[in-house]
Amino acid sequence: MSPDSTTPLAEWITAQREDALSHEDHAALDALLRDDAEARRQYILLAMIDTSCQMRFASDVDLDVATAHDYSAGNIINRRDERFWNAPALKTIAALAAAVLIIATVGFVVLSKSPPTPGTVDPLPMVATIVRCEGARWSSTPLHEGQDLRPGYIAIDAGEVEVLFADGSMVTLSGRSELELTSTNTGYLSLGTLTATSLPGFTITAPHGVRVVDLGTRFSVQVGATGEATVGVWDGSVRVYRDATDSGVVLTTGDMARLYGGRAELSRADRSTPAAYASVIEGFDYRLDTTLSGQGFLGNGFTGPWRGPTAFSVTAEGQHNMVGEVHGAAGNVYIDRTLVSPIDFDHDGVYYMSFVIRDEDVDARDEYFWVGLQSSGDADPTWGIKAAFGLSSNEHAMLAINSTLNGYIVGPAIATDRWQRYLCRVQTRAEGADEISLLILDAEETTPRDEPLEWTMTLSRPITGIADELHIQAGPKTRTRFDDIRIGATLDSALPSHRSESPRSESDNHPPSQKEISE
C-alpha cells in the first residue's frame, strides 16, 4: 500500500460525514475507535481537517455563489436559509447577540456565518417558577421566590430550592446542585440532588445519557462530580435509561439504581411478603466519601435529604457501607431525616426499629450516641426527642424518652469494638404510658423473629405527639460507626432478610448484571 492509499478509516469517515454509513460499518468503526488508539488519533485529526475545511471554504460563500449554483441546481439560497437562519439554536444565539452587540461585530457565529437579526426572535417561554428558597446560597445569579424562569441554569452551593415546572411537577434541589431547565417538563441535572414529585412524562436527564422518565411518582436523582447517577423511587414508578442505547427498566417504590458509564446496578425493594417491607430502610449504601449533609436521599421511607449542622461521610468496612466514625470537635453532631410515615404516640400501635453500631471506647465523657424519633417541632440539640435508643458515655445501653435530660435510663454495659445490632420496640398508647424497649444482639448472631422477646431494657412513660423525623446524634468525643437503620410495623420488617444477616441487601453484595437492568 502506498503512503497515500485510502484506508478503511478514511472511507468510513467519508460515509459517516454524509450520513451514509451502514449500520455494520458504523459498528465496525465504533469498535475500531474504542479499541485502537492510533485509529482514534487519525479520526480526531480527520475531524480537525474537516473542521478547518469547513471554516476555510465556508468563508468563500459570498464570492462563490455562482460557482456553487452550478453544482447545487439552484438550491443554494434555500439550503442556506434552512441551515443558517432557521436553526433553533441560532435563534437563541440571536437573542443573546441582541443583548451583546459586540458579538455580532466580532463574529460570534463563526461557523454558522449568518449575523443574527436583533429583535426578530421571540422570547423563550417561561417553563417554571421558584416557589421556595430555604438557606439557598446561589452559585448562579440569585433568584427569588415567585420568580418565573425561562430555559436556563439554576445552581446552588447550599440550601434548598423548590421549582414548580409548568406541567405541575415540583422539584427540590438540595445542597450543591446544578439543574438546567430545558422545557416545561424536562430538566438536566449535571450535579447534586433533586427530588421530584411529578406527573407522568416528566423527565430528568443526567450525564452519560442517563434518563429518568416519570410514570407518576415521587423520585430522587443524585449526580456526583464524576457524573455517576443514583435514582431512588419513593412512591410510584419511573423508567430509567442507563444510556442512550438502553431500552430502560422500570423502578417502583423502594427501588434504587446506580448508573455510571453505561453500567447499572439495581437494588430492588424486598416485596416477598407485604409485612417484610419496612416503612424505613437506610442502608447507607452510598458511593464512598459521599457527604451526608443535605445530599443523601437514598433510604427508603424518607422524604428528603439528610440535614443538620454536621457533615457525615460515608465509608466502608467489611460488609458495611456505613456512616463513618462520628466525633464532634466541639458540641454534639447530629443529623435529621423526615419520615414518610410518622409515628403517632397518641394512638395505639407497635413499631420496631433496628440498626447496627460498633462503638470504640475512648475513655472520655461525651461519647454517647443514639438513634431517636423526634418531632420536627422539637429542638435539635441534645434532648429534642420523643424516644431514643443508644449508648451512654460510659459504654452502657441507654434509652431516652421525651425532651428532658431526666428522661433517660442506662442499662448494662455494651461490647465495644464489635458490630452489634440494636433491636428496638416502640409501643404507643392512646391512654396511659407509652413504652420503649431495647435488645442488643451481636451482629453475627441469628436475630429472633418472633415475640415475645427478652428485652435488654424497657422504659415506660407517657409520650405525646407525633415523631416525624429520625434523629441521629453523637457526643463530641464519640467514636461510633453505624449502618442499616430499619423501621417497620412488624418485627420482621425491621430486620434484614432471613437470607442474610448482612446489613447490605443481596443486590448490593452481588451487583445485578447488565441483563438485569435490561429486563
Next chain:
Amino acid sequence: MPSSDRHDDAMPAGDDRPARFMKLFNRHSRQIYAYILCLVGNTTDVDDLHSETNLAMWQSFDQFDESDPQSDFAAWGRTIARYRVLRYFDSRKTAARQFSTQTIEALSQEVEHMAHTDRVHETLGECLQKLPPEQYELIRCRYLQAIHARKIAEQLGISVFTLYKRLAHIRQQLLNCIRRTLNLDAEGRL
C-alpha cells in the same frame, strides 16, 4: 452559573465580559467544533450542537475562572459540548449510528492529549495547495455551502459511491500531508 433569566439580562455598561469571551472563543471554537464532529460524526447536526454549546458557554462564562492558569477554555467548552451531544443522543428515537459510551469516553480522553489543533489548521492551507486542481475543487465544493454529495455526484456525472471514494482519498492525502508536515509521531504528538 448564570440564572435562568440570564437571557433577559441587560449588559451593564463597561462590562468587558463579551470581549474577553470572544477572545477566547475565537481562539478555541475550532477545537470545540472538531470535538463535536468527532462525537456526532455526520455534519448534519454539528452546527446546531456547536451553536448550543456556544450559547451555554456564554451563559456559563461567569463560572469559567480566567485568572486560574490551570483553566482551559477549550477543555471547558468540550465538557459542555459533551453533555449536549449526549443529550442529543438521548433525544433521538434510535441509537443507530451513534457511538457507544466507551468510544465517546476514549475519544474524549484522546482529544485532551492532542494539543496541536491550531497547527493543523495552519498547515491545512499548505496541504490543500498540494492537491491536484480537480481534487481541490472537489473538496472545496463539498464544503462550500455544504452541498450534498449526491448533488455533486450528479453534476460530475459519477455515482455517489465513486464520489465517496474520491473524497475519502482526498481526506487520506490531507491527513498524511499534515502528519508529515507537522512531523507527528505515532502518538499523534508533535
